Amino acid sequence: MQEDVHRLGLAELKAAYAARSLDPLAATEAYLARIAAEDARLRSFITVAAEAARTAAEESRRRWRAGRPLGPLDGIPVAVKDNIEVAGLPCTAGTTAFRDRIPAEDAPVVARLRQAGAILLGKLNMDEGALGATGDNPVYGRCMNPLMPDYTPGGSSSGAGAAVAGGLCAAALGTDTMGSVRVPAAYCGVYGLKPTKGAIPGEGVVPLSFSLDCVGPLARSAAGLEIIASLLLEPLPRAFSTPVPSPSLSELRFGVPCQLDEVELTGEVRAAFNRFCDALRDAGATVAPVDLASWHPGKARRAGLLVSEAEGAAYYKARFGADLPGLSAAFASMLRYPEKAGVMRLVAAYETIETIRLDCLRAFADVDVLALPTTPQTSFPHASETPLNQADCTALANFVRGPAVSLPIPTEGALPAGMQLMAPPGDDRRLLRIAVAVDRALAARL
């Protein structure tokens, strides 16, 4: 049993605790052993909080033994991206500038995890300042994809993808500005949610872009993703908080944006996406094209990047001054760009995003969910050139401000591809239910 702990999903861990075939301290020790054995290679952690984790695990064990666990996350070993504040642990945001930044309080998302009894194993590696998508951190090491030596786990929540996929934690929190939860989920073959903007508390996080950033969870199954997301999601406006019935795929309409043709998908991802759509149809769903006339993926991604850089610059310049000391030359140069580009180009970028948002909301009048690949390619070697289009398909959900789930499916090659489901803002709980149903249908068919 013990040697398979790192493969268990959230519901399975809970069941094992309930059945007393495993306890939270033993599970935590198993994960800490995995980290000790594997992370010199994976570089998924920046900080490991072994002693605090053991103490929390003992408390959880007492609750389970007393038959009074705090809920489905009690005793679950998790880790969080290093731009999310945990009291007493460094919060580097992947940059030297914040190397000695030690917050006194937990971010609200971390506090919720702790209150639910989750065991915090440590803080996860990331692209510097959350701007990037390969996990090649210049200070804290090159994070690796556990599925293939020397391949990227994606980013910017690189350590979150690598640690969940590699069995170094059972679930993780990342952040997602243009795809930073979903890209590593796709490359590492796990599940990730970018929630509705504001639906998961964003306080206590080193920001990149106040308008696009979201905190989002990653897990090894659709069911696990739903369990951890349910804890983190804010209550919704009363008008929308009617309970969502479990969806039947045969009643759902999936839209595939025509403009996906403008994204250079690899043959492997294209084939996987076609099989994904076929499987949805086999399961009784309607899959239909939708026209997002204003969405030109490349132009849109560049607009999102300019906005992220401008909003990131506002944050870092206010803290460090215009010279941006402590930031790598590459990161600082990106943050300096918007002031060179000027007010009118920045306004044009915001307009591109707003126009796409309205187009997309209109599309949701006709379809329940948008379906598209998460990334145009599967993971690639760190040593090869980084494709520019990694966020072409993911940034769309950040622009719309709505939720998106990435779920993995096999390709004809050695690595998995991510498939993405997007729903209207506020529809997070419904989307998670749909993702579970889709995942089940895929498992039966692929």
Place this chain on the structure above:
Amino acid sequence: MQEDVHRLGLAELKAAYAARSLDPLAATEAYLARIAAEDARLRSFITVAAEAARTAAEESRRRWRAGRPLGPLDGIPVAVKDNIEVAGLPCTAGTTAFRDRIPAEDAPVVARLRQAGAILLGKLNMDEGALGATGDNPVYGRCMNPLMPDYTPGGSSSGAGAAVAGGLCAAALGTDTMGSVRVPAAYCGVYGLKPTKGAIPGEGVVPLSFSLDCVGPLARSAAGLEIIASLLLEPLPRAFSTPVPSPSLSELRFGVPCQLDEVELTGEVRAAFNRFCDALRDAGATVAPVDLASWHPGKARRAGLLVSEAEGAAYYKARFGADLPGLSAAFASMLRYPEKAGVMRLVAAYETIETIRLDCLRAFADVDVLALPTTPQTSFPHASETPLNQADCTALANFVRGPAVSLPIPTEGALPAGMQLMAPPGDDRRLLRIAVAVDRALAARL
């Protein structure tokens, strides 16, 4: 009968047509006569389309005579703000620069009105470029409040407020960037809706701010507002399109932002708002304070203004060049300001707005509706100084992107005040139903 046509609401006009006590041509002639008699004083129209209106009214009369009207708007005389395109009529946006701009096609909102049989009387006066709130247009004349000589109707949909209140059209379309539908509705004692951003088509409109602009209707009753708004609202995302039951006020929770204390309300408006809240409580509703911690109304309004100016500048500079020929010196100077302010101040303004948006969405988890005055004061003489805080209470709904209705109530003085109800984005139809119920409760109590 004929002399009272201009006092009838939308439902009453329809009933009169159905009963054959009035026909659309006679109603149109009555309105055209009102315009001829009153508008030299009110200056609410920039263009009157009398002949086209008569032709359309004859067609509507034929449909009514044949017992086949197109719906509740068939034969209703309406007018639209002069930044909304009507095929063949000048669309000046209140500026000399567009004096000779004659679009070939109707804006989608105008097309919908026509397809529903509405009679288009003409185009309405406005603040230049929709940036302002007094209706003192430097080119097309100083628009007057029909309730009090030489007083402002508010703006920027000045002609819409004045024409609806003065009985020069039965309903009107305005546009609202920070309050431009609701401020004139409040000052002129009529009803106005700012919809969810994107919920009423915004194409075919000369923009000011792509992120804040909305087209919205004005009418002389809450029921009339609901009738015209229902025609204009887009279908909603499927998840939200379940039918909304008629609300009972006793099941509703109204939130009053604590931060209203930072707005300098006149004693008259403060007293009216208190009576409004008392009447809601009398009707069985819960009225409770809510904390919008990030909302500092003055700072927020200035952020909205900078964003509006920057986004407006992008539009006008792209069309006319950086020198902005044909714009008044005052308007051009406002549009030039953001480039002087620079990228970082603009980003800070966008951040102020986004932070307020998220705070407000969170508040809607606890309350169904936010209640606040529409404007801090009632209408004032054109000759007196313009208060800076006119949009303090209205801009909030533009920031949130959700719907807001302004409804009039009497004050202790000679002029009415506007009371505002705000709901979460997408909740437009429910809010309109609530406004009708609130209006009925107020009529019984005030």
